[in-house]
Amino acid sequence: MTSLTMRGQAAVSHKLAIDRLRERRNLDRAAVDRFLGRHEIPIVEGSRCTFLHRGEADEVRLLHRTVGLPGDLPFARIDGTDLWFVVVELPEGSRFEYQLEVAIDGRRDRFNDPLNSRLAHSPMGSTSVCYARGYQTPEWTQPHPESRPGELIDLVVPSRALRRDTNVSLYLPARFRRSARYPLLVVHDGDDFLHYASMRTVLDNLIHRLDLAETIVAFVNPGDRLVEYANSAAHGRYLTTELVPSLEEGFPLVGSRAARCLMGSSFGAVAALSTANRYPDFCASLILLSGSFVFTDIGNDHGGGPAFEPVVRFVNRYRAAPRRVVDRIFSSCGIYEPLIIPNRSMLHTFEGAGMLVRYVEARDGHSWENWRDRLQEGLSWIYPGPQKYYYE
């Protein structure tokens, strides 16, 4: 793997825009204004990305959670100006989320990069994002005028297992017909997938492009996420004996194991896998995105904190006696997230248990846009569209 490196550690062959600026004499405010006006920030030049901050400060740092890079990256100030910079080498195709930390008079403020309008959103808020050379937002994640929109209907499904009413958004594909029969996809953290991974748009587009079979999708949401998604028997019971049977009663679903798939990211992936593990006759496929499959080989120092205790116990047990719980698993993980090692490890565990696995890595982090960008590959592998039948 090509590592992400700061300048000084990587060979520099071409002069960067920031270096040309620094070489200028009489660098005044107007020159800096013109420089910033001329460039899109961060400045991406080949694999090198220059991050900038303008303002009086004692210290400026680039904050990130990218595995492989040193911790917070210090900016350098250009003499005689209030312009700060740091150059980071990002391999082709990378997406890099970050924030700035500015220290003034002992106070430290953390915020998104005011010079960069690109933001990535999540339930935790937003962060700035840098697209390295070669990264392009997939066009199928953007609304397309020819894609006929599916319908989202809100359901309330009472659950005895969870002891609460659950809110489910149900996606019905365009051209939905009661006389047809559809496969079912259950998506954990459903509202977040709709809000932060554009999943409704993605479904509309993939179905329109014939990449994905017409599918009914149930977007489910947790109560106490760290409990319900951490190998909870109640959650598994909810999905298999309450939610899905009620959907199969009320909607034209195929209703067989082969036509059921569970999907989740992070803890949601643990919920999907642990449910399949409890009920191996329930569904044939899983989509596991950046699964929080933290485990220990010895001792108990997993580094995940108390919330991960039940996850670690589950994953350790599963790894000790792996078994075939579904037929097919689509699994993906970002190379720049700490979960890359557990996910790579699980690949062999899954395959060894006799399941067909498609595993994909992305130059990205633990983020909703990473998971959004994997949807085409994952969904079209699990429920392939009818493209092979169409000859216009």
Place this chain on the structure above:
Amino acid sequence: MRIVLLGPQRTPALNAVVRSMDLDGRFATITAGWQEREPDDGELDDQLDGNAVNLSLYTRWLDVLERDPEFAAAERRLRTVLDDVQEVYLLRLDHGLRAVCDVQLRGDAGPLKEEALTEAVEAVRTLDEQHLQRISAVHAEFYDRWPPHDRTVIAQHREAVARLLRDAAALVVTGGHVGVLVTAMHLFNVAAALDAPVIAWSAGAMALTDRVVLFHDRSVQGAGNPELYGRGLSLLRGVVPLPHASGRLLLDDAQRMSVFARRFAPARCVLLEAGTRVDTDGDGSCPVGTRVLDVDGRVAVLEAA
């Protein structure tokens, strides 16, 4: 039976073809492959000088599903069984074709390798044949239990379709979803009622054959394995039509194309690109100049014998 296969009609050439055939009267058309868009056939009607009569097979099919729920439920069960059969076939096919590929990649050419390759391809051909037989058996059992002519709604539609076909100067079949086309044309017994020339392109051309081969080398998931879908109307034998061949197939990959051609030989794999016209009579004979895949995996042009 006179059959004319055409390339995709994004730039329509149908009008010129029809005029060259010196046909007079009304044209029965099948646009069921377009599904919900079946009635949007204005441009097609223009190409036929306003003489098109759409058989509306998709609309009839939906009508059957709605008015004969017992048959609809049985048909859904049939679809589930066929999906299972296809899935198992694809599993086995993948292994079979991987074996072919592994042999192709192995060391220098020689008699041992050629013999092994022939046997590996033969194993795939056997699998294809078994699959066709299995599908036919499933269909036969279904039609045994649910004879379409005994279903009132289907019988009414069959009669109407036969009447329209009787008066047609020719039948024109467009592209679209090949599975829907085959299902609708079988259900309404088009082959039995047909006594006129046929002009067809894309999925329409595939639906006329005795073996419908699905292929797509450029899908999201990469090159898929060409697979047998089942039997078409068998009005055209010994031909595997390849619509949009250059767009859908890795024609530059001679080894891959060679396996394709060898799998379905002696049937001819005929490339149907934009502008193509192939006049045939149903027995697979193709005119000089027809572009086909040869067993070496190259695109060849048929020459005079």
